[in-house]
Amino acid sequence: MKISNFTRLTGLLLVAGFFISCGSSKVNVDQLVADNKYDQALTEINNRLTEDPGQPGLYIKRAEITAEMAQDINPELRKDHYNRIVTDFELSAEMGANESHLATIDSLKQQYWKTEHNSGLRIFENNDGINVYETAKSHFLNALIIRPDAVSSYKNLAVAEFNLGNIDAAISSLESALDHSNEPSAELYENLGYLYLEKGNPAMAADYYEMANTDMTEDINLAYGLINAYISNSNHEAAASMLEILVEEYPDNANLRNVYGTQLYEITSNIMDDLKDAYEENDTSLAEQIKMEAVGMGEEAETQLIEAFKRDTTNIEYLESLAVFYNNLAANYLSIAKVAFEDHKSELRNRADKLINFATDYYGRLNEIHPNNSGYNSKLTTLNKLKNN
Incomplete structure (x- = not known):
């Protein structure tokens, strides 16, 4: 019995030793x-x-x-x-x-x-x-x-993608940031507006700029972005409306006035198209109304362009804006005169003649500054022919 008990005890010790051995071999x-x-x-x-x-x-x-x-x-x-x-x-x-x-x-x-x-x-x-x-x-x-869900990482990823020339990827990153933002910042909307403008999608750009809902008079860069979006989308009325507010707020900003005048000309040109339609449809009252509107809008465009040039007479861009304005508006009046009522033709041609004189004057100034510019020389030649005719 003693031997038997001893044997059993030894067996237990061996089993215990086996488990102790396994435990101690566990890797740290x-x-x-x-x-x-x-x-x-x-x-x-x-x-x-x-x-x-x-x-x-x-x-x-x-x-x-x-x-x-x-x-x-x-x-x-x-x-x-x-x-x-x-x-x-x-x-x-x-x-x-x-x-x-x-x-x-x-x-x-x-x-x-x-x-x-x-x-x-x-x-x-x-x-x-x-x-x-x-x-x-x-x-x-x-x-x-x-x-x-890290909004800041999406924003910075967009910066990297933009600098790598990956506009679509940059937009995707900012839109992901927008999806994960509880209260999106105006800056996020502005950046998306800018990227869509860079991509060539002014409609989306304008939507995002508008969502920024920022006081345009306090953020001139955002205002420029939205104006550019409107212009790129040929929404000249919206651009002009915003520019009117900005010109009132920043009356000495020559660039604002120059862009404003340009947009007013675009609106004038569209009005002239409507005037042509009224003449062709023989609608006397409508033609008279539209003619007055075209004259008024054209004069306001001229005023803004002149005011821009007055504030910086050394700026060739402003000088050229006036030259192009007078030249193009003269062409509008000459074209309209061909289909106008007989009692309107004389007035329209007289306006065209005055505009041709102004265009000749401003292109002459440009030609003096850059005598080797073939474009200026060509315009002067054309304008002088029109004057002689």
Whole structure:
């Protein structure tokens, strides 16, 4: 009996020793990480999760190791690493992560996002050149894998894409920022308006500029953007309405007056088309009304262009604006005179003659400044022929 009991005791000790031996052989994951043996650490974690996948803390640990590994490679190669990190965070939650685990996940997400986002910002601040924007783009894309709701990362990604010439991608980034914004800023709408204008879509540009809902008299750059959108979309009435407000607010701004005068001419030209239709339809009362409207609008356009030139007589652009205005409006009157009622023809031709004289004068000034400009010479030749006829 004693021998038998001793034998059983020995057997128990051997079994206990076996389990003690197995426990003591467990690899220390933290030590492997400290020794930069990331692959071995991941192998150990994967083995443990294969045995028991219901360990939320191990998924977090695996994500941390993957993040360490990501920092050892170029930012453009980190995408897969960050996707695995996000997957591990999700698996941790699915496997019953407690409040402490969830708090750790939130903290790590913020940490990893901040690392990538700030790296992109530092590149913007310290460097220039297309390669810089490629690298910054990679950082912001990485940041957005971790936090796909990060509005600031979308905005900065748009900056990188724009500087790389990727207008559509820049728009997409800002629209994503808009989707994730609870209270979108006026700046966000303005930037989208600008990008759509750059893309050649003035209608969308105008929509976004209008959504900015900013006092145009307080933000002259936004006002210019919206005006350009209207002009590009041939919405001259809307452009002129805004310019009228701005000219009242900034009466000494020569550029505003020059653009305003140009838009008023475009409106005048459209009115002249309506006048031609009224003549061709033999509508006497309508023709008289439209003729007066065309004269009034043309005179206001002339006033604004002259006022612009008065404020900066050295500006060739303003001088040329007047020359082109007089030349084009003269052509309008000559064209209308051909179909006008007989009792209107004399008045219309007289107006055309006066405008031709003014056009000749201003093109003559331009020709004196740039005597070798073939365009100015050609205009003068044409105008002199019209005067002689």
